[in-house]
Amino acid sequence: MASLVPCPHCGARPKEEFTIRGAALARPRADAEPAAWMDYVYLRDNPRGRYEEHWHHTAGCRRWLVVTRDTATHEIAASRDASLDTVGVKRTEGARS
Amino acid sequence: MSDLRITRPLTPQPALRGCTRLVSRAIRLEALPEGHVIQVLGTPHAPLAMERLAPLSDGAPQAVRAAGPGQWFIVGDRAKTHAELGDILAALQPEAFGVDQSAGRVRIRASGPMVERMLAKGTAVDLALTRFPVGEATTTLVGHIAAHVTRIGDEAFEIMVLRGFAQSLWDDLARMSAEFLED
Numbered sequence: 430m431a432s433l434v435p436c437p438h439c440g441a442r443p444k445e446e447f448t449i450r451g452a453a454l455a456r457p458r459a460d461a462e463p464a465a466w467m468d469y470v471y472l473r474d475n476p477r478g479r480y481e482e483h484w485h486h487t488a489g490c491r492r493w494l495v496v497t498r499d500t501a502t503h504e505i506a507a508s509r510d511a512s513l514d515t516v517g518v519k520r521t522e523g524a525r526s
Numbered sequence: 527m528s529d530l531r532i533t534r535p536l537t538p539q540p541a542l543r544g545c546t547r548l549v550s551r552a553i554r555l556e557a558l559p560e561g562h563v564i565q566v567l568g569t570p571h572a573p574l575a576m577e578r579l580a581p582l583s584d585g586a587p588q589a590v591r592a593a594g595p596g597q598w599f600i601v602g603d604r605a606k607t608h609a610e611l612g613d614i615l616a617a618l619q620p621e622a623f624g625v626d627q628s629a630g631r632v633r634i635r636a637s638g639p640m641v642e643r644m645l646a647k648g649t650a651v652d653l654a655l656t657r658f659p660v661g662e663a664t665t666t667l668v669g670h671i672a673a674h675v676t677r678i679g680d681e682a683f684e685i686m687v688l689r690g691f692a693q694s695l696w697d698d699l700a701r702m703s704a705e706f707l708e709d
Contacts, residue, residue: 433650438595439664443650446667488672489665490594492570513571513595 435508438490450483453495453511477501483511541632541692552706553638555699561603563631563686564614568622570595578621582614588678591663596622599663599674599686601633631674632692636699637682640706645675645683647702655680671695 433441452473457465474480477500484496493511498504540560547556564582568574573596583589584602591599600614605628615624636644642653648668652658655677663676671694674686687695 439666440652441650442666446650488667491665492595510595 434484434496434505436486436489436492436494437508437510438492439486442486442489446486446488448485448487450485450493453481453483479506484508541689542634542696545693545696548700548703548707550638550707552640553636553644553703555696555703556635557692557696558633558635558684559603560605560628560632562601562606562611563627563633564600564611565593565625565627566598566600566618566622567625568596568598570597572596572621574598574621582617588661588663588676588684591674591676593663593665593674599627599631600624601684601686630689631686632689634685634687634692634696634699635678635682636685636703637679638706639681640703641681641683644699644702644706645685648698649673649675651675653677653683668695669698671698 432444434444434447435441454469457469479497479499482496482498484494486492486494492513494508495511496505497507499506540557542557545557547554549555566574566579576590579590579598579600583600584604586602589600589602591601593599606614606626611626611628615626618624645653645668649666651664651666653675658664658677660677660679663674665672665674667673668675668685668687671687671691673691673695676684676686678684685695685699
């Protein structure tokens with residue numbers, strides 16, 4: 430497991446400070462088909478290679494991050510705040526990934 | 527602010543009673559008075575300016591500490607009265623909310639030439655003076671305990687921790703300091 434995770438607010442921190450939620454998926458609309466919600470809530474790919482995950486910096490800034498991690502090498506390519514583009518700028522609705 | 531008053535019977539004794547200060551030439555560890563701790567919860571995308579918060583503190587250096595995007599702690603050694611707290615919490619409105627954490631968080635001061643090496647045993651934060659200058663503050667794990675660390679001097683840190691973890695953290699810090707206390 431990647432042991433140092435770059436937090437956009439706190440810098441490099443050990444993975445013990447984080448809680449991993451899983452794949453960062455596009456959320457269906459509230460009135461989407463049950464099948465779409467079934468897919469979103471329960472069904473997961475098991476990708477090999479780079480993909481995006483939600484990590485929560487539980488013992489640090491307590492922000493949700495989107496971490497781009499390679500499942501084969503555990504290399505972390507990027508991390509960003511899940512709702513702030515940069516510190517101080519709120520992402521517009523719909524831009525959420 | 528709630529009318530509920532945290533009065534003496536709820537916090538009858540200091541959390542770190544019996545923890546006498548540990549002093550050597552290399553390290554110094556001491557519990558700080560349980561004065562006031564106010565957690566300021568603002569909006570992360572439009573953070574308050576430090577200049578807005580400094581007048582609400584007691585004026586000591588590093589009395590206002592960052593604690594993640596849009597959040598701060600205002601701390602001091604003197605306990606606030608219910609009325610004083612009410613004034614501060616009201617003054618934070620409408621941009622932020624204040625929460626009185628005076629009975630909930632305990633501060634420990636660690637200082638001395640070996641303080642960085644002592645803390646490095648417990649946390650992965652780079653505490654070098656160039657990377658973590660005086661006034662810098664962050665939340666991190668010290669061992670398994672979440673703590674808020676502030677640099678208050680070239681060789682001095684304050685570690686703030688939830689009250690229930692204070693004794694455990696003190697024991698950990700004392701053990702981390704042990705090799706520097708032998709002289």
